[in-house]
Amino acid sequence: xxxxxxxxxxxxxxxxxxxxxxxxxxxxxxxxxxxxxxxxxxxxxxxxxxxxxxxxxxxxxxxxxxxxxxxxxxxxxxxxxxxxxxxxxxxxxxxxxxxxxxxxxxxxxxxxxxxxxxx
Numbered sequence: 790x791x792x793x794x795x796x797x798x799x800x801x802x803x804x805x806x807x808x809x810x811x812x813x814x815x816x817x818x819x820x821x822x823x824x825x826x827x828x829x830x831x832x833x834x835x836x837x838x839x840x841x842x843x844x845x846x847x848x849x850x851x852x853x854x855x856x857x858x859x860x861x862x863x864x865x866x867x868x869x870x871x872x873x874x875x876x877x878x879x880x881x882x883x884x885x886x887x888x889x890x891x892x893x894x895x896x897x898x899x900x901x902x903x904x905x906x907x908x
Contacts, residue, residue, distance in 0.1 A: 795877050799870050802863060817871050824864035831857035 834854050869876040890903040
């Protein structure tokens with residue numbers, strides 16, 4: 790069995806939290822709240838940027854965006870670990886669900902929700 794990079798990161802984060810005695814604070818509730826706070830900080834970088842230009846990050850903005858994305862990922866890995874969820878497997882399952890909900894031949898080029906499509 791090959792160990793994924795997510796598992797390696799999960800284990801590093803376990804050690805990091807344990808060394809600081811932070812597991813007492815890393816409850817699913819607290820981690821989910823921290824995750825959403827970091828997501829809001831990410832959104833701030835794009836708040837007043839034209840949607841079409843939002844993929845063109847200025848050099849001075851990129852490090853801050855990278856840090857917020859990293860924070861989000863770290864909290865996501867931690868909460869998944871605390872709840873015993875294999876993040877990679879959960880993502881694989883969700884991709885399969887989305888493939889059924891959004892068949893490419895029906896949704897190509899559209900941002901509508903799957904409930905808005907006729908069968």
